[in-house]
Amino acid sequence: MPMRTNVTFIGALLLLGSMTGCASQSSVNQLPDNVVLVEPERAEFRYEIELARIAQMLGEDLSQEQRGELYYRRGALYDAVGLRTLARMDFTRALEYNPRLADAYNFLGIQYTQLEEFDYAYEAFDSAIELNPEHRYAYLNRGIAEYYDARTELSQEDLEYHLKKEPGDPYRVIWLFLAEHENDPELAQKSLEKNKTQLDQAEWGYQIVQLYAGQLAEKEFLQRMSRNLEESEKLSERLCEAYFYLGKYMQIKGEPLSAMNYFKLALMTNVYEFVEHRYASVELTRIRKAMLTR
Missing domain, CATH: 1.25.40 (Serine Threonine Protein Phosphatase 5, Tetratricopeptide repeat)
Incomplete structure (x- = not known):
């Protein structure tokens, strides 16, 4: 549920207090004082190079499909560096040139969910699934939209389907638990215990599931979360x-x-x-x- 960082164990609560203003001052002392702070991600240099290259290519003579692919790719890059509005504009352009880009619909659905414009989000996810019924993430993302839109039964259906595709994924287990918890906390806990048996205990995500299952305390979870990073993990x-x-x-x-x-x-x-x-x-x-x- 995909970048070089320095770890600091400091009084993070003082930093948070200066960022959040009066409204949340009372919350500052509620966090443990050994939280891990990390240097924020910076956009990779290769992203800037690729954005410049795409801008140049868009000025060339291209087919409709090629232009659609380039707008989609640029939208994905804008999204990766947090430029959501520019990304949304490019995804929309991409679909004007090539209406069969399921991934562009999926991205648009995510962005509309973030804006809490759920009708537009569902329309986009439905389009992605219609174009690619086996889309890797459209069911997850539609399930999350339904979760935030309080359509919890529909959310459970989508998230259960997503989990069945990869039962060993701890993040799929967690999102299903969150949706189920809205309807029936006791049943959600039982379901979590059952789904947990399919997971690899050596994976980092398993510890998140343990936290929710009541098998790992918040303090211990905080102590473990920066340990044993894999080579490809940041x-x-x-x-x-x-x-x-x-x-x-x-x-x-x-x-x-x-x-x-x-x-x-x-x-x-x-x-x-x-x-x-x-x-x-x-x-x-x-x-x-x-x-x-x-």
């Missing part, structure tokens, strides 16, 4: 995941202020491509709205 990516799911975990425990700070920590990693970074901002917006209506 600390910022792992922390983005860890802090997002800690935020969701604290929500389940009824601690929205702590959840808020974990979501902020997820956003601080700048891992824009990850599902967890995408929806951390949605979670923060919802918590703030809930606080204002109290």
Whole structure:
């Protein structure tokens, strides 16, 4: 649920306090004081080179399909560096030139979900699935949209289908648990225990499942999350995941202020491509709205 980082164990709460303003000052002391901070991601140089190359190629004589592919590729690059509006414009252009780009519809669906424009999101995901019924992520992303739109039964259906395609993926297990928990927390916990048996215990994601299953304390989870990084794995990516799911975990425990700070920590990693970074901002917006209506 996809970048070189320096780890610092510091008084992260002071930093968070200066970033969040008066509204969340009371939440500062609710986080452990040994959270891991990481240098935020920076856009890779090769992205800049490729963006320049695509801009040059778009000025050449191209077929409709070639132009659509280039707009899609540039949109994906813009999305990877957090330029969501430019990305959305390019995905829309890509589909004007080539209406059969399932991946462009999938990206648009994600972006509309982030904007909480759910009707547009469903239309985009449905189009992606119609074009490619075996699309790797469209069911996950539609399930997440339904989760945030409080259509939990439909969300469970999509997320169950997604999990069946790869039962050994801990992140699929977690998203299904979150959807099920909205309807029936006790049943969700039993389902989590069952689905957990299909997972590789050596994988980092298994520890997130253990946290939700009550087999790993928050403090121990924090101590473990920067250990044993694989060669291809970046600390910022792992922390983005860890802090997002800690935020969701604290929500389940009824601690929205702590959840808020974990979501902020997820956003601080700048891992824009990850599902967890995408929806951390949605979670923060919802918590703030809930606080204002109290």
